[in-house]
Amino acid sequence: MTEQHTSLAQGRPLAEGRVVIVTGAGRGLGRAHALAFARAGARVVVNDLGVGLDGAAYEDTPAAQVAGEIRASGGEAVVSTDDIADMDGAANLVRTALDRFGRLDTLVNNAGFLRDRMLVNLDEDDWDAVIRVHLKGHFLPMKHAAAHWRSESKAGRAPRARVVNTSSGAGLLGAVGQGNYAAAKAGIAALTLVAAAEFGRYGVQVNAIAPAARTRMTEQTFAEDMAAPSDGAFDAMAPENVSPLVVYLGSDASHGVTGRVFEAEAGRITVMDGWRRAAQADKGARWTPEELDPTIRDLLTKSPDPEPVYGAQ
Template sequence: MSEELTAPARIAEGRVVVVTGAGRGLGRAHALAFARAGARVVVNDLGVALDGAAGGETPAEQVAAQIRERGGEAAVSTDDVADSEGAARLVRTALDRFGRLDTLVNNAGFLRDRMLVNLDEDDWDAVLRVHLTGHFLPMKHAAAHWRAEAKAGRTPVARIVNTSSGAGLLGSVGQGNYTAAKAGIAALTLVAAAEFGRYGVQVNAIAPAARTRMTERTFAEDMAAPADGGFDAMAPENVSPLVVYLGSAASEGITGRVFEAEGGRVTVMDGWRRAAHADKAARWEPAELDAAVRDLLARSPEPEPVYGAR
């Protein structure tokens, strides 16, 4: 993939885009892709280690420098998006530096994997904080700005792209905290789409499969680049075109959806839906439900398997 900022279809021309967790992996790929598509980008990253510990690095500045070197415009944010004041500063950075905000891409996250019986409360809280709260707070502050714009008669063409995961949609053994957070993000996306639509905001989520710091260890064999130099299906850059599209004005009318993105494949995920049902029109007795429930299950699709289950 070319790193030049001369993409023939500059689908995000003139837009101002915030990408959280943009110092590495998927976030970095998204930030560079938006810049190639004509956007001005706020690159947000705390520069922490894989488990969220302070790392002392400045990956956000490195990505911003790459964008500038190729003729793009970028600003840097090292704010903590899971802190209300930090999330508010992130939105203000876009407004102060570029005068507007058009797209928010929530991507920041880290892992602290444990089997549930070994998962302590701190690791549970930390992962839910950075993933779930780290989606909620930037959305809240960005939407407050867009609501004010709409009330002032300047209805925006605004977009939010959240980052869920196959783990959040199907479950993943050894990742109970991450699974819960990513499932919450998928559900939060539906609520935000319903609430923010009146302000000109569309909200969607992706469930990406790509090689990042969070996956290359856990799923090392599946995530490895092909030795023969063929198509690298797990390269994070494969996911970014969908994110750029959903974050652009071209995605008009698409909201409240979750898309799986892997390699060259894009899949609309069909979440919790009512399947077979039984209605007695009266209160059930517990013993009656054995036959009834087994009949319902027999008439309903089998669930997709949990990642890592045998």
């Protein structure tokens, strides 16, 4: 690993000494994050259940391949194939970090898959599966990691812990044909805000990213936009473009940055503003339905237009 993410202030790798869990780290963005943390000096728990886009299991173990890459380059890594959307699996994931490395500093929630359908064609099983892996698969690892960090804080060992969640533009703006995925990713953004408010007292910072990159989930759905350039130009959709932000948010360098959502695409990083109050009208009494049409239309003319839903144009 020749590339290094270093702290200019300290003159050492940005994540040196930290123990980092990355879920869904067998391929795509998760793999890029795990390798980037290893280059930045972290010891990495490489978690991947080893499933396809639809959740079907592989015989091979992608997590073992990534951990092998890290170890072959002189880093330290351990494999976890725990189901992070299962209570016992998420608990064992955190326990793996503590048993193997004696500590846990950063949790990167990244695991997920797609089952895209228009809402009228979306089966209940496809809804439940995507919500389970994305949303519950963020909640449970955070729950168990935060319980450990709370214990550390109460014992007088104040952690400098970090959580980096993975939302999506689909969750922030909506996406046609991805109602289950968009709902899960919107939930992750809201969960990030709650976790940042609740965990801050224990020394934990929680942020989220909304990445745009070439992965198994995007290279089929958005094949033309995600294609790698053939002329050697900057590969704007390479998943490795997102990982520096994740390493930064997962390190001590991000001190004071919490409760935020960042969009990351190519060389661009954007702070996402989220829901904010715009124009309002207060009658000081109960409205009648008949009064609301001119009032609502006036408020809409005074408020910003919403960003367009992906795929709606």
